[in-house]
Amino acid sequence: MDIAARVYNHKWKIDPIIRSLIDTDFYKLLMCQSVFRNKPDTRVTFSLINRSKHVPLARLIDEGELREQLDHIRSLSLSRGESTWLRGNTFYGKRQMFRPDFMEWFEGLRLPPYFLERKGDQYELTFEGAWPEVMLWEIPALAVLMELRGRAVLNAMGRFELKVLYARAMTRLWEKIERLRTVDNLSIADFGTRRRHSFLWQDWCVQAMIEGLGRKFTGTSNCLIAMRREVEAIGTNAHELPMVYSALAETDAELARAPYEVLSDWHDEHDGNLRIILPDTYGTKGFLENAPDWLTKWTGVRIDSGDPATGADIAIDWWRKRGEDPRTKRVIFSDGLDVDKIVELQAQFAGRVNVSFGWGTLLTNDFRGLAPDDALAPFSLVCKAISANGRPTVKLSDNPEKAMGPPDQIERYKRVFGVGDQQRIAVEV
Amino acid sequence: MDIAARVYNHKWKIDPIIRSLIDTDFYKLLMCQSVFRNKPDTRVTFSLINRSKHVPLARLIDEGELREQLDHIRSLSLSRGESTWLRGNTFYGKRQMFRPDFMEWFEGLRLPPYFLERKGDQYELTFEGAWPEVMLWEIPALAVLMELRGRAVLNAMGRFELKVLYARAMTRLWEKIERLRTVDNLSIADFGTRRRHSFLWQDWCVQAMIEGLGRKFTGTSNCLIAMRREVEAIGTNAHELPMVYSALAETDAELARAPYEVLSDWHDEHDGNLRIILPDTYGTKGFLENAPDWLTKWTGVRIDSGDPATGADIAIDWWRKRGEDPRTKRVIFSDGLDVDKIVELQAQFAGRVNVSFGWGTLLTNDFRGLAPDDALAPFSLVCKAISANGRPTVKLSDNPEKAMGPPDQIERYKRVFGVGDQQRIAVEV
CATH class of the missing domain: 3.20.140.10 (nicotinate phosphoribosyltransferase)
Incomplete structure (x- = not known):
């Protein structure tokens, strides 16, 4: 028993899900740099969308715990080692992929506020502000919701059930x-x-x-x-x-x-x-x-x-x-x-x-069939830009199940981009 | 990394200090059995007494955390294995030290309510009720306060400080x-x-x-x-x-x-x-x-x-x-x-x-000199019976520093027991 390690681990008020601003997808940082250069002042709104309505997120996840996790993310900033790695590492064979002006901005960044409200069995979770800042919420927000939902299920399991799981x-x-x-x-x-x-x-x-x-x-x-x-x-x-x-x-x-x-x-x-x-x-x-x-x-x-x-x-x-x-x-x-x-x-x-x-x-996240009622199966949760400078965004995709946007705008986009009938494919994850 | 073990450890809402009703002193159980036989209906009040006034317990320990720990103790009951051990083990060479009627009562026991109030920098913590029940609060209450005070200090320490400590x-x-x-x-x-x-x-x-x-x-x-x-x-x-x-x-x-x-x-x-x-x-x-x-x-x-x-x-x-x-x-x-x-x-x-x-x-608890400001040094905390059936208790002891009770009663007891001048010895722990 390493008492010091155990004491250290139990010191945390919460067990933070996201502990670093670079616990995110690499393409987010590439796109962020591009947006920072080309469209820094665009105002966007990102919103959580649970395509799997049968998963009652607001019944599964305690709102207080969700806020604690999101607040913790807002407390994060780029560490020196992370910054050094982003500045000095070779990405796709190229050094200094991230420009100094972007890195300087990123080093000073804290994620902007979130807006959270329970609506029936789901949460409304939105992020508004400058595109380069707001866009960095997408991945941690999704990861937090997926993991909190998992924890809610794991909480009901015993020590051996967890080992076996x-x-x-x-x-x-x-x-x-x-x-x-x-x-x-x-x-x-x-x-x-x-x-x-x-x-x-x-x-x-x-x-x-x-x-x-x-x-x-x-x-x-x-x-x-x-x-x-x-x-x-x-x-x-x-x-x-x-x-x-x-x-x-x-x-x-x-x-x-x-x-x-x-x-x-x-x-x-x-x-x-x-x-x-x-x-x-x-x-x-x-x-x-x-x-x-x-x-x-x-x-x-x-x-x-x-x-x-x-x-x-x-x-x-x-x-x-x-x-x-x-x-x-x-x-x-x-x-x-x-x-x-x-x-x-x-x-x-x-x-x-x-x-x-x-x-x-x-x-x-292939925990399909591993928990009672398949309660750990992955589901289709996304966090998307739903508007930019006050106008709604639209996505058609090659599967109408993944389309999003107001119906009239979807029709307009279909007309402009010459999209006809599409094959409908069930979206599971 | 044993993910299952880590998940299990983080499931606890709190890290309970007392996890068993027999995480207590053996003499408490012996005395409890004696009281259960000889004075089961005596009403007593036990009270926390911090003899080390320089340790501001209420500033160091969060009241909510203290209540969580005390509430957790009230949720405990004797486990089957603990009961089997008490019934079947040899104590001081004797089997069946604990009589069946006592064990049956103990198996059904939950600790009675506590009364907690902050008074300045100290807590007033008292327990009232039937002697055999109330007396079992003494040891866990003290252990909880000592450990919460320690945790408050440990919380400010880093990973390596803890290792070194x-x-x-x-x-x-x-x-x-x-x-x-x-x-x-x-x-x-x-x-x-x-x-x-x-x-x-x-x-x-x-x-x-x-x-x-x-x-x-x-x-x-x-x-x-x-x-x-x-x-x-x-x-x-x-x-x-x-x-x-x-x-x-x-x-x-x-x-x-x-x-x-x-x-x-x-x-x-x-x-x-x-x-x-x-x-x-x-x-x-x-x-x-x-x-x-x-x-x-x-x-x-x-x-x-x-x-x-x-x-x-x-x-x-x-x-x-x-x-x-x-x-x-x-x-x-x-x-x-x-x-x-x-x-x-x-x-x-x-x-x-x-x-x-x-x-x-x-x-x-010899952590003297191991933390800044000697904040982990042990101190003199007791939890004593202060009254029985409405009458105050008195202790004289062989050191007036350890005496307790109302002054007039102390005088009376000194007279009845023929106690004269006593040597005063500083009480540290």
């Missing part, structure tokens, strides 16, 4: 890793920060991937774990960029151009493996058909909604039509992956294109 | 044990439950004594630790018995007889090493001079106040005068001991009488 989860994860180990030329990263079971569990998953997959494991989206475990920080950009740029458009013509403007700004800042197109915000097909030629030179495409094979085929066809060799290009699958799908997609596309996987929730 | 405390304890190891025929027990630094620390001290002293370590007063570490549970009786019996006396003549009545009741119930006289409640000298002859047959005397060598000499002289051979008798020293005093008393009395030591606060 984690033994089963570890066994399951290791069996997945053993299957993946047999896949030739696999290239897979952890994308599971936001909906992880817990920080410690994600950290454990990353260590298991390092040991089990060796070079097939390319890194983690989580900056803090990348720093601690000395692996690559992985990620490029996300839907919030085209969503906010589009909301700011004054006319339909500006709206049609907005998603390309995002990538034009990105093009100025990044090259190589950071030039990854996320084409599905307003429909992959139309986006690629109408894309300017310089976009065909980009390194790859990330498929984040709709049927992944269809999306990859559309990208491959597009490269071929525009005179590019798909075998020099990369397709990153990142939507709702688990081992079967990964093995299947690798078999289907290896050789035709470079394939990568961003494995999220079912890597870091 | 405990490293120093362990080193100090081990050096004491190494000195004691060289003392021939030593017989020493842990009496440090009530004013221990913490439960874990007391448990560690007992383990260190087991390893370091072997058979020279005779056991612990703490029932829970005795059960867990499989050592003897040690203890006989305390001042509360004569104090309450005396308060119940209707006349001066009854008062003069009361302390002997206590031992007469005890005599009926116990023999051998449990027949230990605690003579100092109203002055050792007068008590022994006026004692009935059957008391000279008892096994020994416990010296708990005044100058210990003087007290032991008085007992030895008394035995000689009454025709007893002191070398067949036992003297137990239990007041404010530390190693120097133990070594000195052993050298002085070994061979003349059987010597034992009940080592308390400076065994289980």
Whole structure:
């Protein structure tokens, strides 16, 4: 019994879920720097959206505990070591990815206030303010809600139930890793920060991937774990960029151009493996058909909604039509992956294109079937920009189940981006 | 990292200080059984008394945390294993020390309510009700206050400060044990439950004594630790018995007889090493001079106040005068001991009488000089019966610093028991 260690551990009034501002996705920091440079004064509102209405978050999670965790996040600032790592580390082969002016701002940052209210069995949780600040709430807010919901379930479990629970989860994860180990030329990263079971569990998953997959494991989206475990920080950009740029458009013509403007700004800042197109915000097909030629030179495409094979085929066809060799290009699958799908997609596309996987929730939160009433199963929780400078944002995606925005604006966007009927696919995680 | 164990440890809303009704002194249970048989309906009030006024308990300890800890104690009941151990274990060589009717009552017991109020920088903490119930609050109440005060200090310390703190405390304890190891025929027990630094620390001290002293370590007063570490549970009786019996006396003549009545009741119930006289409640000298002859047959005397060598000499002289051979008798020293005093008393009395030591606060709470402002130094906190059936209790002891009761009653008791001038000795722990 190490009495000193035990006393230290029990000193905390709360067990903080987020203990670092870089316990977040790497792409958030990349996008934050881009927004800090290009749209620093845009006012945005981010809001929590629980797509899984059957999970009564406000019944499961105590409001006081939630506030304590969110307040703790607001007390965090970048530590000296974190700052040194961000300033000095090589990301995607490049040093000084983060510019001094951005780092100086980031070092002084505290996250802005949150607005929390219980509405029936759900929480309304919103964040308002300058885009570069507000956007950094998304990942920690989601991780806090997922972990507090998990803790509520774990609280009812005994000492041996917990041992068995984690033994089963570890066994399951290791069996997945053993299957993946047999896949030739696999290239897979952890994308599971936001909906992880817990920080410690994600950290454990990353260590298991390092040991089990060796070079097939390319890194983690989580900056803090990348720093601690000395692996690559992985990620490029996300839907919030085209969503906010589009909301700011004054006319339909500006709206049609907005998603390309995002990538034009990105093009100025990044090259190589950071030039990854996320084409599905307003429909992959139309986006690629109408894309300017310089976009065909980009390194790859990330498929984040709709049927992944269809999306990859559309990208491959597009490269071929525009005179590019798909075998020099990369397709990153990142939507709702688990081992079967990964093995299947690798078999289907290896050789035709470079394939990568961003494995999220079912890597870091596959507790399905491990608790009574499946109370630890992951569910679909997101935190999105819902407005920018007072205008609502819209997302169509390649799956109408993931669409968001006011109905009239959804119709307008469908018209502007020429999106017709879409295949509806159930969203689980 | 054992995630399951960590999750389990963090599930507790509080870190309970007292987790068992037998985390108490063995003599409390012996006395409780005696009271349960002889005076079950006596109404008593116990009260916390901080003799060290310079320790501002109410400034150091949060009232809410104190209430949580006290409420937790009220939620405890005897576990099946604890009951089995009390019913089946051999204490002082005797099986079934605890009678079935007492055990049945004890198994159904929950501790009665407490009354807590802040008064300036101190807490007023009292317990009222039937004697057998209320008396069981004394030890856990003291242990909670001592440990909460310690936690308040530990909370301000960093991870390495804590490591060093405990490293120093362990080193100090081990050096004491190494000195004691060289003392021939030593017989020493842990009496440090009530004013221990913490439960874990007391448990560690007992383990260190087991390893370091072997058979020279005779056991612990703490029932829970005795059960867990499989050592003897040690203890006989305390001042509360004569104090309450005396308060119940209707006349001066009854008062003069009361302390002997206590031992007469005890005599009926116990023999051998449990027949230990605690003579100092109203002055050792007068008590022994006026004692009935059957008391000279008892096994020994416990010296708990005044100058210990003087007290032991008085007992030895008394035995000689009454025709007893002191070398067949036992003297137990239990007041404010530390190693120097133990070594000195052993050298002085070994061979003349059987010597034992009940080592308390400076065994289980010697953190003197280990924290800034000596904020972890032990101090003199007691919890005493202050009234019985509405009449105030009185204690004179062999040191006026330890006297308690209303001044007029103290004068009366001094007259009845023939107590004159006493030597005043500073009370530290």
